Amino acid sequence: MISIVIPAHNERQNLLHLLPSLELNSNGIVFEVIVVLSCDSMDGSENLEVSSHISFVRCKDRGRAVQMNTGAALAKGTILAFLHADVKPPKTFLCDIENALRGKYEAGFFSYQFDKKSFLLNINASFTGKDGIFTGGGDQCLFIERSTFDLLGKFNKRQILMEDFEFFKRMKKNHIPYTIVNSDLIVSARKYESNSYLRVNLTNLLLVILFKMGLPSHRLKFVHNALLNRDYQHKP
Structure with a gap:
């Protein structure tokens, strides 16, 4: 089973589209979805009508690392996938994960x-298809x-920003073999709409x-x- 963990903070509208698309494109692969709401998410996401293999849980403490660890602790699958609520996976998402880990x-x-679509955003996206300085960001799922996740000690709950890069740093330190699947996710450009590209x-x-x-996360x-403008800030 693949367990998809989705940390969310007031993402009801995105979840309305994301959750049905995961079911529609499962291609017969057994999976579950755990949506982990931040402690102060207030948009009623947990009231969405979903199938039995999709569940919601609310965190008591702040931090995206806490959310993802909470979801992982509840997961039943042998494979974990950490997906942002505003990211649209390809139709081959679950198949790609299975094939990559075979x-x-x-x-x-x-x-x-x-x-x-813009020339500058296309330049940004082009770097995600190969290993480099920005590899390991949360939008890359x-x-x-x-x-392996348990062996590495999960996400560091004290890392209140860039928890994904900190985890990836430990992956490389422990020589965990990884790959980049060139099957594009569709990532929201909302942070670029609230702030300039530059x-x-x-x-x-x-x-x-x-x-x-080595600058501390706080x-x-x-x-x-x-x-960055307050219209787009790192959410807990």
Whole structure:
């Protein structure tokens, strides 16, 4: 079974489209979905009518790492996939995950495109199809063998920003074999709509550099919130 863990904060509208699409494109693969709501999500997402293999749980503590660990702890599958609520997976999503983990790999990510077409956004997306400095971001949907995830100690709940990059850092340190599946996810461009293209990219680059230099996560969050408009902030 593949367990899809979706951390969400006031994402009802996105979940309305995402959850049915996962069922529609399951291709006979057994899977479950655990939507983990932040402690202060207030849009009634848990009241959506869904099938029996989709469940909702609300976190008591803040932090996306906490949300994803909570979902993983409840998961019944031998494979975990961490999918953002505003990301649309391809029709071959579950098949791609199964195929990628049949061989020598224990984990993987997806390439992606944005839901808004522009030359500059296409440049950004082109980097996600190959390994590089930005590999490991949450929008790329980490999927991983459950045993490997547990061995690495799960997500660091003290990492309040860039928890995905911190986990990927441990993956590389422990020489976990991973791949990048070139079957594009469709990622929301909403952060680029609330901020300029240049501001978002410079902020992302600065955060990656500061993270690699060892800046604590609370300082990273301060930098992030200071540089990006409040219309789009990192949600718990």
